[in-house]
Amino acid sequence: MIRTAEMRGAFFFVTPATLLTLTILAVPLFYIFYNSVGGAGLSLAAFRDLLSSGLFLRTLATTVIIAVSSAVLSLVLGYIIALHLTRQPPKRRSIYMMLVLLPFWTSVLVKCYAFTVLLGRAGLVNEFLSWVAGSPVQLELVLNRIGVLIGMTNYLTPFVVFPILASLLAIDPAVYRAATVMGAGPVRIFFTVTLPLSLPGIIAALSSVMVMGLGFFVIPALLGGPRDAMLSNLVDFYTRETLDWNMASAAGVLLLGLVVLVTVPLTILRKRKA
Amino acid sequence: MLIRQISDSASRRYRLLGTTLASLVYLFLLLPIVIVVPIAFGPTNGIAFPPESYSLDLFRLFLSSSDWIGPLLQSLKVAVISTVVVLLVGVPAAYGIARFQFPGKVVIAGAMMSSLVIPTIVTALGLYLYFSYLRITGTTFAIVLGHVIFTMPYVLVMMIAGVQKLDQNLEFGAQLMGATRLRMFRTVVLPQLVPSLIGATLFAFLISFDEVVISWFLAGPTTATLPVKMYSAIKWEISPVIAAVSTMLTAISLVVCLIMVALQKTTPSNG
Amino acid sequence: MTNKGNGISRRNFIIAGSGLLAAPAVLRATSATAASNQLTFVTWGGTYKDALVEGAIKSFTEQTGVQVTIIDTPDLAKVKAQVSTGNVQWDVFDAPSAIGTGGAAEGYWDDFDDGLFDLNDLTLAPSNNLVPFYTYAGGIAYDPKRHPEGSHPTTFAEYFDVEKFPGRRTFRDRPSETLEAALLADGVAPKDLYPLDVDRAFAALDRVKPSVASWVGATPQTVTLLQTGEVDFSYSYAARVRAAQTDNGGLAFSFAQTINASEYLAVLKGAPNRENAMKFVSHMLKPEVQAATMEILAYTPNSKTALPLMSEDARKWLPDMNNPNNVILDDAWWAENFESVTRRFKEWILM
Numbered sequence: 001m002i003r004t005a006e007m008r009g010a011f012f013f014v015t016p017a018t019l020l021t022l023t024i025l026a027v028p029l030f031y032i033f034y035n036s037v038g039g040a041g042l043s044l045a046a047f048r049d050l051l052s053s054g055l056f057l058r059t060l061a062t063t064v065i066i067a068v069s070s071a072v073l074s075l076v077l078g079y080i081i082a083l084h085l086t087r088q089p090p091k092r093r094s095i096y097m098m099l100v101l102l103p104f105w106t107s108v109l110v111k112c113y114a115f116t117v118l119l120g121r122a123g124l125v126n127e128f129l130s131w132v133a134g135s136p137v138q139l140e141l142v143l144n145r146i147g148v149l150i151g152m153t154n155y156l157t158p159f160v161v162f163p164i165l166a167s168l169l170a171i172d173p174a175v176y177r178a179a180t181v182m183g184a185g186p187v188r189i190f191f192t193v194t195l196p197l198s199l200p201g202i203i204a205a206l207s208s209v210m211v212m213g214l215g216f217f218v219i220p221a222l223l224g225g226p227r228d229a230m231l232s233n234l235v236d237f238y239t240r241e242t243l244d245w246n247m248a249s250a251a252g253v254l255l256l257g258l259v260v261l262v263t264v265p266l267t268i269l270r271k272r273k274a
Numbered sequence: 275m276l277i278r279q280i281s282d283s284a285s286r287r288y289r290l291l292g293t294t295l296a297s298l299v300y301l302f303l304l305l306p307i308v309i310v311v312p313i314a315f316g317p318t319n320g321i322a323f324p325p326e327s328y329s330l331d332l333f334r335l336f337l338s339s340s341d342w343i344g345p346l347l348q349s350l351k352v353a354v355i356s357t358v359v360v361l362l363v364g365v366p367a368a369y370g371i372a373r374f375q376f377p378g379k380v381v382i383a384g385a386m387m388s389s390l391v392i393p394t395i396v397t398a399l400g401l402y403l404y405f406s407y408l409r410i411t412g413t414t415f416a417i418v419l420g421h422v423i424f425t426m427p428y429v430l431v432m433m434i435a436g437v438q439k440l441d442q443n444l445e446f447g448a449q450l451m452g453a454t455r456l457r458m459f460r461t462v463v464l465p466q467l468v469p470s471l472i473g474a475t476l477f478a479f480l481i482s483f484d485e486v487v488i489s490w491f492l493a494g495p496t497t498a499t500l501p502v503k504m505y506s507a508i509k510w511e512i513s514p515v516i517a518a519v520s521t522m523l524t525a526i527s528l529v530v531c532l533i534m535v536a537l538q539k540t541t542p543s544n545g
Numbered sequence: 546m547t548n549k550g551n552g553i554s555r556r557n558f559i560i561a562g563s564g565l566l567a568a569p570a571v572l573r574a575t576s577a578t579a580a581s582n583q584l585t586f587v588t589w590g591g592t593y594k595d596a597l598v599e600g601a602i603k604s605f606t607e608q609t610g611v612q613v614t615i616i617d618t619p620d621l622a623k624v625k626a627q628v629s630t631g632n633v634q635w636d637v638f639d640a641p642s643a644i645g646t647g648g649a650a651e652g653y654w655d656d657f658d659d660g661l662f663d664l665n666d667l668t669l670a671p672s673n674n675l676v677p678f679y680t681y682a683g684g685i686a687y688d689p690k691r692h693p694e695g696s697h698p699t700t701f702a703e704y705f706d707v708e709k710f711p712g713r714r715t716f717r718d719r720p721s722e723t724l725e726a727a728l729l730a731d732g733v734a735p736k737d738l739y740p741l742d743v744d745r746a747f748a749a750l751d752r753v754k755p756s757v758a759s760w761v762g763a764t765p766q767t768v769t770l771l772q773t774g775e776v777d778f779s780y781s782y783a784a785r786v787r788a789a790q791t792d793n794g795g796l797a798f799s800f801a802q803t804i805n806a807s808e809y810l811a812v813l814k815g816a817p818n819r820e821n822a823m824k825f826v827s828h829m830l831k832p833e834v835q836a837a838t839m840e841i842l843a844y845t846p847n848s849k850t851a852l853p854l855m856s857e858d859a860r861k862w863l864p865d866m867n868n869p870n871n872v873i874l875d876d877a878w879w880a881e882n883f884e885s886v887t888r889r890f891k892e893w894i895l896m
Contacts (some may be wrong), residue, residue: 006374012455013370014382017363017426021386023382024423028400029392077299084296087289096300098535105305105527107484109504110520114306116508117313117323117517121713122774124309124323143758143775159301186288217487220382222508226890226894228759232395232487234895239491241891243625245403252396259393408628495616495636508764510618511591545852 046250047262056234056251063115063230063258066145066220067213070152074209075202077153077161078160082201085161086168105159112222115151118140119223147223159212160205167201168194207266214259232254252264298419307524313514314521332518342515343497345503352489352499353482357420360429360478363422367432367470369463373442385425397424400490405492412494418503420488425478432477436470437463469537476530578729582611588639591765592788593842600838605828611821612715618763619644622885624653633815636822643721645675645809646876647883654811655819661827666848675809676826679835682864682871683722684803686796687783688771698778699801700870705730705753712777713758715767716750720890721879722804723750725872726780729802736887739875743886744809747893760894770794783862784842805864806874808844 036046050056080098085093097248101109118124119141129137157236171194217232229237231251236250309323314332316325326492336342358474371383389397401420405411440463448458464471486501500519551755586602588594594615602613619638627633640648648654654674662671669677685704687697692712698704704714704726724746728738731749758776761767767781768789787797810829812822828834835851843862846852865871 007376009455010374010376010379011313011372011410013366013374013459014376017386017430018382020363020422021382021426024401025389028397028404031407032396051424055896057317058896066304077302079294080295080299084292091330092536098531099304101531102524102528105480105531106307106461107501107520107523107527109486109501110310110510111306113504114309114509118306118309119398120773120775127323154302157299172372175543187286200317202306209539210391211391217395217397218505222505225758227896229895232393233396235362236490237891237895238347239399239402239627241622242888243622243629248399249403252399252464255393255397260463263391300558406626406632409630409632411630411632412634495587496614496634506617506763511769 002143014222019175032249032252035245036253038103038246046049046246050247050250050254058227059229059231059234060254060258062228063214063255066148066152066228066230067210067216070149070213071206071209073153074156075205077157078201078205079164079198081157081161082164082168082198085165100158100161103154108155108218109222111154112151112219115147115154115223119147119150132216142223143225145228148220151219151223152213155219156209156212159208163204163208164198164201167198167204171197203270207263207270210257210262210266214262215255230246231258287496289373308526310517310520313517316514318514318519331343332515335523336515336518336522337350339454339515342500342503342519345498345500347418348414348497349483349500352421354478355483356418356425357475357478359545360422360425361471361475364426364429364468365433365474366462368430368457369459371430372434372437373445386430388427389423390427394424394487401488402491411492412497414497416492416498417489420492421485423483424485424488429474429479432470432474433467436467436474456528464540473534473537476533480527480530483526547685548754581821583614584637584640584818584825585614585616585635586609586637586825587616587619587635589619589646591763591768592785596784596788597838600841601829601834604834604837605825607826609821609824610814611818611824613825620762621648621651621653621883624648625651625666628814631659631815632800633813633817635813636816636818637825638813639678640675640809640811640813641681641721642806642809642876643875643879643883644719644757645807646880647887648722649813650880651884653814655814655816656825657812657826661823662830663832664682666832666850667830667882668849675811676830677807677810677847678685678810678829679839679842679847680805681808681865682783682800682803682805682844683780684787685799686767686779687695687777687799688795691774691795692777692843694715694764697799699799701726701730703872704778704780705749707756709751712756713775714753714756715761715770715776715779715781717761717767717780718762718894720813720886721874721883722780723890724808724886725804725874729872735870738872743882743889747889748827760832761822762807763808766797780876784844787843787862793809800865800868802870803864803868804872804874805866807876816820870877 014267034040034137037043061153067211083094088096120126121138122141123142123143126137126139129139141150175197176189179193184192214230215232216230217236220228220230220233221236232255233254235248235251238244238251312324312328314331315328316323317327317329318322318331318335367386371379395503398420401416401423402411405416410416444457444462447464447496449455449535453461469484484498484501486505489499489502493499500523504519507513582724588597594617596729598615602615605611606613616635619640621644624635624638625663627635638648649672652738655672657676658673663677664670667677669680671677685698685701689697696710696818698706698710703710712888716726724741724743725738727746727749728734728741730753731745733742733745759766759770761770761780764785767779768785770776771781772778772795783800783803784797810826812819812826815820829838831850832848832850832854833847835848836854839851840855840859843859845854845863846855852875866873
């Protein structure tokens, strides 16, 4: 039984935020669904057009490919950092943590700008390679798929570190001692003890980087070429370039659906592991 | 004995490999942040690394050009107002969610946090269509509303964690002494929440200050925020002034980062 | 489209919507027009913008007291969004030929007041909502240091020849000028260009697409991408290249073949500062303003009296209307086709 006083208290504290969420989030989301079916006409024309458009299907494939590859890359890099942090004594760990926190807090635009400077045709990486090779090197590292993957991996890695670090730190050191005593080498310990026991962290990290990766907008727009457009960029394209709001909304609904499709199984998996 | 030695040297090599790889990843994470700083102190006529001469010219250019100073002030304005609003609305909500049971709580709390998992572009599109219908796109008001919704989950998460650590008996005591709910909240709850409040404030401010996508959709020609200006500047002109802007943004991030770390140290249970 | 997006659905929305959904309708802001000393002018940025400020906008503010807010990169899609949502934020639009007439065909521009222009002084007469501002030349720009004589394209046929002139290129992100260049490259004679064979143009563009590093929206990029070495050759404009020469010593522009076109000024329908916008447009066409601006830009002024006032050096850079290799953009053709071809073009870029 919930007491009325408690109800009144809850009402007092929660109402303003609830109203705001309804009017500024729920209504706009409803408006997207409403627009995607062509208003009160309830027509699926926009979805039909989208699903038969080569541009949309290509963009959908690009989105999935980029999101999955950058998720995998950032998981590997994040795991390396998390393992390194686990081995540090607490004092030193908090210093190294700063090296992850600062990129975590840095604006995505700063990173995009830096990568255009670093990876451009006359950029620092090419200049450095030219100097090493002794002849001009002009690798195309930006305004293409490589640029997007570098940028996204860089952005996502800090988000991987925290959940994995938490689950690595939760592993009882006695387990390692036992494994060592049994004569297991470090590689074996990693694959039979560390990796399986950190699985909850990996799944948590995976679901958050997939959600972010699927919805990415800034990085493909700034570091990719026209063929690296992701669903977010297509939504922007329909909204601002062709002003076809029904198509934009339908693409938005499908993007949302894709995110749900990916996160729900991961969330269930995570709950089961936890 | 022999086996022990082999495994020792194997594990040493394994550790060395781990440290080397980790150093490379740290370098990868930090390089883009570090690289813009020397460029920002370089000359104004082109991007060179390392710059041939050092000066504050780019910062002077940044702070004297109305193209940049307008968006900077606009961003400050938007970030301050939306931080105030989101705290006014979010802190009580976090307290309500953490302290009370009520029907529909999971749904309501989930809805408030949902902008975390909804792709930002979808939120931005919804706001754009809806605000276009209300004819308020392009206004500062519209951007602030967008940012309040966007920052709400972060404030809720931090504040709920803060409230859950409080001793509820103090609140019971205050209510038994006849304090009204608002008075109890103000005099008993809030003062204990100061570290979380500072954290939430910084979080909300920085997220709003750096937010691109929602602002990109909602800003008009006279209400463009700094990230919107920067986004188009990176897309359309590779001006070294962007390095100065980036350096300033990074400095702000660094300060926030240090304060956050300091806060965590003062409240060890926050870990 | 306007109906699908707004008109009808807006009505249905209220009918279908619950009380909560309809409530915000009450809040709907109505646009208020009041006398102001403000003006928003959307134009093309970079050295071009600096020239307009120096040659025309400063004197306008001095004479009228009106503060001009300058926005970079005019975009017809944004005009459409502003007009169709009734939330117009721009006043005066700096419209290259096809965008100007395309916008006129869509009904985005407001009629000019009577007596704004001295019709006897203008080479090209204004329509009721578009006034020719100057004539410009678009063509091939390159860096002569990296690509000396013989190693850079001079005509569009060569610009599309990626075998003979390998390297990264730019094009504009709009079909006007780009489709013309493609057809010229494909062997269509300048005099037979119109009506454009759109399919043939896209087929020609398909061949060059892999070498296109950037579809440029903001005009300054046509020059900066060359300067930073991101591209080897760029579709740019004589005035931009000339400005880049004086301050950075370097770029060159091929006059062997150019696409010449009129730049228009237009006032948006529902412009918040309509009064000032009319004054502004009138000011921009005054002989002394035209002379001062075009001296810096080096484009052909529309004012007859302004032309002889320009220096010899500036006149060397003016579009050549007599070269048979050159094309004069057909605004009338674009008026009818701009919207549909633009949509196809923009989707084609992403494909």
